[in-house]
Amino acid sequence: MTDREKARPLFLHSAAQVVTLAGPNRPRVGRELEELGLIENGAVLIEGELIAAVGPTEALEAALPGDVERWDARGLVVLPGFVDAHTHLVFAGDRVQEFEWRTRGLSYEEIARRGGGIRMTVRRTRAASEDELLAIARRRLQWFLEHGTTMVEVKSGYGLSREEELKILRVIRRLHREGPAEIIPTLLAAHVVPEEYAANRSAYIRMIVEELLPEVAREGLAEYHDVFCDVGAFTVEEARLLMEAARAHGLKLRLHAEQLTRSGAARLAAEFRVRTADHLEKIADEDIAALAEAGVMAVLLPGACFHLGRCDYPPARKLIEAGVPVVLATDFNPGTSPTPSMPMILALACAQMRMTPAEAIAAATINAAYSLDRGHQVGSLEVGKRADLVLFEASDYRQIPYFFGTNMVRAVFVRGRLVYERKAEAT
Ligand code: NIG
Ligand code: FE
Numbered sequence: 001m002t003d004r005e006k007a008r009p010l011f012l013h014s015a016a017q018v019v020t021l022a023g024p025n026r027p028r029v030g031r032e033l034e035e036l037g038l039i040e041n042g043a044v045l046i047e048g049e050l051i052a053a054v055g056p057t058e059a060l061e062a063a064l065p066g067d068v069e070r071w072d073a074r075g076l077v078v079l080p081g082f083v084d085a086h087t088h089l090v091f092a093g094d095r096v097q098e099f100e101w102r103t104r105g106l107s108y109e110e111i112a113r114r115g116g117g118i119r120m121t122v123r124r125t126r127a128a129s130e131d132e133l134l135a136i137a138r139r140r141l142q143w144f145l146e147h148g149t150t151m152v153e154v155k156s157g158y159g160l161s162r163e164e165e166l167k168i169l170r171v172i173r174r175l176h177r178e179g180p181a182e183i184i185p186t187l188l189a190a191h192v193v194p195e196e197y198a199a200n201r202s203a204y205i206r207m208i209v210e211e212l213l214p215e216v217a218r219e220g221l222a223e224y225h226d227v228f229c230d231v232g233a234f235t236v237e238e239a240r241l242l243m244e245a246a247r248a249h250g251l252k253l254r255l256h257a258e259q260l261t262r263s264g265a266a267r268l269a270a271e272f273r274v275r276t277a278d279h280l281e282k283i284a285d286e287d288i289a290a291l292a293e294a295g296v297m298a299v300l301l302p303g304a305c306f307h308l309g310r311c312d313y314p315p316a317r318k319l320i321e322a323g324v325p326v327v328l329a330t331d332f333n334p335g336t337s338p339t340p341s342m343p344m345i346l347a348l349a350c351a352q353m354r355m356t357p358a359e360a361i362a363a364a365t366i367n368a369a370y371s372l373d374r375g376h377q378v379g380s381l382e383v384g385k386r387a388d389l390v391l392f393e394a395s396d397y398r399q400i401p402y403f404f405g406t407n408m409v410r411a412v413f414v415r416g417r418l419v420y421e422r423k424a425e426a427t
Helices: 030-034 057-062 096-103 108-113 118-127 130-146 162-178 201-219 236-248 265-272 285-294 302-308 316-321 342-353 357-364 366-371
Strands: 010-019 038-047 050-056 069-072 077-080 082-084 149-155 182-190 224-229 252-257 276-279 297-300 326-328 389-392 409-414 417-421
Touching: 010 057, 010 389, 030 316, 030 357, 038 057, 050 057, 082 357, 082 366, 096 108, 118 162, 130 149, 130 162, 130 409, 130 417, 162 182, 162 201, 182 201, 182 236, 201 236, 224 236, 236 252, 236 265, 252 265, 265 276, 265 285, 285 316, 297 316, 297 366, 302 342, 316 326, 316 342, 326 342, 326 357, 326 366, 342 357, 357 366
Parallel strands: 010 069, 010 077, 082 149, 149 182, 182 224, 224 252, 252 276, 276 297, 297 326
Antiparallel strands: 010 038, 038 050, 077 389, 389 409, 409 417
């Protein structure tokens, strides 16, 4: 039995707003994205690890079980924990040098051609031991929690050999086991072709298909498979081969598509009916229709556009209008988006992609949860769901994307247990 199961029920009450996101048991599309199920002066009753009741404070107060622990949420907004459905959390070092070069005018692609970029992080990550990587990743995961994220998808992709990719996946598994956040592992061995295979790309792909994938599947080290399908990474044909193999091993599919160029990856995503097509900065209108038709979810990553200083944010409005279920994520990685902050991502989505605050919140919670096949457990505050929730120092949920660059998180609960709290300032 966990501590929470033994503890008294927890009654969070008098919140300025509880954003429940109650609704249908599927990803939200079109206008549904704005239906937040808002409760003013709201309350949440938590029993064990689960939500036992949600509603107006007086209504819940009237039907409380005998002995409850109370938490006064006056002046706070309660949200389901953010679900970050696209991160590259496990890597060593940083790329501040390249960041500075970009301020001086060098492009991301140019830096990669000169041996920087992903390959630079691969060298550093290979040089780190499994324990060292775990310590680095643990510290970063704490940043995510402190910004209100309670579930994180984490990709490998900075190992690029059988052993090194397995090392990263083992770090991801250990992170998950440590908790408190649930971590969903994704194999991204097809991030770029490593230096030692530069002259023989097909041998690298063969290694993934014949050696790495079978082992990952056997050990249950990844739930999803991803490919960076773009110029400088993998072609559509190479991605197709890899995705067929991954699917045959029972892995579900995600795909980095149309980030730097219109490569045809969105079409491929539709053809394979992948769970998510991620990025889509360069997606064409016809391809949006194909994604909608195929039921593919779009994971939008405005942090990468912001940090690279490019203005081609993905066409969120067109995707929403076409009925594609959209998700927002950080893309946390050392090259294009070194932010763990979902509130910052919401701010970018509103200010740069014209998503409304309500749409952005739905994309970062319930839709993100569905994109990881966890929509039945988390992503909204409804009876029977896991009590993963965040209290913000705000009186209106729209303040969360509005006060960009601030962290308004007061407290974070995972499975009904307080895992982070910032003390209120003395008055
Ligand atoms: O999602 N696009 C590919 N991968 C990352 C960048 C990784 C890196 O530069 O280290 C991304 O943007
Ligand atoms: Fe990415």
